[in-house]
Amino acid sequence: MARVTIEDCLKNVDNRFTLVHLAAKRVRQVREGAELLVKSSNNGDVVSVLREIAAGRVIAKRKEDPEKK
Template sequence: MARVTVEDCIDKIPNRFDLVILAAERVREIISGAPSEVTRDNDKTAVLALREIAGKFVDPKILRENLIRSNQKITPIADDEDVLEFLNEEQKWVNQPESAAMELEIIQDGLTVSKEDSAE
């Protein structure tokens, strides 16, 4: 059954490597609770994902976007206003003088900074 399904999918996704990656992503979606578009018929989840791809029940472009999004470590900032706000906050932090609370904490802890220490 699986070989026939793979052969059916080659029409939709010509690259076999892409097919494997996208089918694996669909399997992850199904396992994590996404509803299946075809009847299970006692098939394994991988066969089910391939049948969905072959029957055009799922869009390969959406699968690819979901795969990329799930593997991203850093999410891109949405728009320029968010970037400007972030940079302004960073600049405020950089320009802050040593706070009085920090100096008080250093004095209370009995810490001192001598010229010899700062030269190192």
Template sequence: MARITVEDCLAKVSNRFLITQMAIKRVKQYREGYEPLIDSKNKEVVNALREIAAGKVIPDTTSDLHLHSSETEEA
């Protein structure tokens, strides 16, 4: 089976830091009981990276937008 690399994920998400954050969040979801979105018998972090590279997991921008709107309300 082919190796998964950060470069594979960069085709879908252009920020390495964001890829790392997405993978961490996905691993936490696995540990809470969420099912993997792809069929794989790899470790959790490899599954998370495979899901990102496959486009099954996308960045969550709603929290950023919510944070931005609350900052403007305080001003």
């Protein structure tokens, strides 16, 4: 993948708001020592995480609504 775009990521995430929160959380994990899930060279943490999201390796977990139970 030459470039990662927001549109690439939005195929796997519901909306931009969720994308920002998911990417921020994953970047924190990577900076604390978590291994990257996709191989990329000469990229920063943010670009690598966006590549993970675009590849479908990182997904947002939905919280269940307690009223629906």
